Amino acid sequence: MKAAVYTGPGVIEFQDYPNPDAGDGLLLRVKACGVCATDVKAFLGRRHGMKPPMILGHEFAGEVEQSKVPGFEVGDRVAAAPYAGCGECHLCLSDHEELCSRKVFLSSGAFAERVSIPVALVRKTAWKIPEDVSWEEAVLAEPLACCILALSACRWKPGQTLMLVGAGMMGMLLVELARAWGATRILVSEPDAKRRELATELGSQVFDPIGGEDVCAWSREQTEGIGPDVVIAAVGNARVVESVIDCAAPGGVVHMFGGLPRDTMLSVSAFTIHYREVSLIGTSGYRTVDYRLAAEMIANHAVDLKPLISARFPLEKAREALDLASSLGSLKVMLMP
Numbered sequence: 001m002k003a004a005v006y007t008g009p010g011v012i013e014f015q016d017y018p019n020p021d022a023g024d025g026l027l028l029r030v031k032a033c034g035v036c037a038t039d040v041k042a043f044l045g046r047r048h049g050m051k052p053p054m055i056l057g058h059e060f061a062g063e064v065e066q067s068k069v070p071g072f073e074v075g076d077r078v079a080a081a082p083y084a085g086c087g088e089c090h091l092c093l094s095d096h097e098e099l100c101s102r103k104v105f106l107s108s109g110a111f112a113e114r115v116s117i118p119v120a121l122v123r124k125t126a127w128k129i130p131e132d133v134s135w136e137e138a139v140l141a142e143p144l145a146c147c148i149l150a151l152s153a154c155r156w157k158p159g160q161t162l163m164l165v166g167a168g169m170m171g172m173l174l175v176e177l178a179r180a181w182g183a184t185r186i187l188v189s190e191p192d193a194k195r196r197e198l199a200t201e202l203g204s205q206v207f208d209p210i211g212g213e214d215v216c217a218w219s220r221e222q223t224e225g226i227g228p229d230v231v232i233a234a235v236g237n238a239r240v241v242e243s244v245i246d247c248a249a250p251g252g253v254v255h256m257f258g259g260l261p262r263d264t265m266l267s268v269s270a271f272t273i274h275y276r277e278v279s280l281i282g283t284s285g286y287r288t289v290d291y292r293l294a295a296e297m298i299a300n301h302a303v304d305l306k307p308l309i310s311a312r313f314p315l316e317k318a319r320e321a322l323d324l325a326s327s328l329g330s331l332k333v334m335l336m337p
């Protein structure tokens with residue numbers, strides 16, 4: 001088969017690659033694969049543990065070509081999660097499957113014509129894509145699952161106000177999710193005018209942080225002086241995270257959604273944490289239960305993901321797709337082998 005192989009920092013080569021087989025699970029003919037921030041980081045050589053040569057891509061959907069799993073037939077339209085916890089360790093059993101150190105992963109990425117899914121992932125996460133759901137929408141179950149874990153960890157309740165700081169792809173997905181989960185108000189702080197425009201179309205009130213006005217003062221104005229119940233920082237900038245911690249309502253939650261380099265330190269007001277009882281939290285990844293809920297929501301059109309898909313490339317243009325995905329102007333970039 002053909003695959004877009006990551007062969008060194010900044011290099012992707014479109015090459016012949018040995019055909020995988022179904023193993024004990026499924027072999028899919030890949031129809032769509034999302035380009036994610038993790039892929040971009042790996043491609044730029046900034047992700048330890050993702051060493052070349054390897055095939056990137058973990059947000060995929062495709063048609064079953066071989067099946068060793070009862071209930072899945074050749075020709076089925078299927079998507080599945082790229083990892084699942086072992087299900088047996090302390091973390092898996094205490095509702096922190098995303099932190100399991102013995103996860104089952106895909107053996108190889110999906111920037112390729114074919115991908116095989118081990119039976120453990122099939123049993124826990126594979127789902128059949130309804131006819132009226134596109135390949136690209138199905139692919140978004142994985143990023144949506146990460147948003148579901150994040151918003152759940154914020155103790156989200158219908159009727160609350162969310163402030164989203166940074167409206168990139170994941171920020172927009174969080175806006176969609178909060179709306180589906182009964183947000184009364186959604187506030188978005190985002191420097192890019194195009195993104196603010198889309199956030200407005202998705203029903204949020206928007207703020208330009210470059211304008212010189214104070215984001216916390218603005219967010220209090222929008223919330224009868226209280227502040228948003230939940231603040232999610234979907235940005236890769238520690239100073240921006242620090243600047244929004246004091247925006248949260250008393251008793252509220254601030255979530256660090258964007259990953260920051262390992263040695264990053266934050267300066268936080270002790271008063272805010274103790275006397276205003278604001279929680280500062282973070283999550284990364286998803287649990288199987290989040291992935292399954294994401295798939296259900298997509299299958300039932302509980303979220304409208306179409307506006308978030310900004311570009312499609314054939315597999316041989318993986319390099320261009322990664323370049324575009326790392327630029328400000330894009331939301332979700334898809335590879336369509």
Ligand SMILES: [Zn+2]
Pocket residue numbers: 036037038058059142143
């Ligand atoms: Zn991803």
Ligand SMILES: [Zn+2]
Pocket residue numbers: 085086087088089090091092093097100101102103
């Ligand atoms: Zn585990």
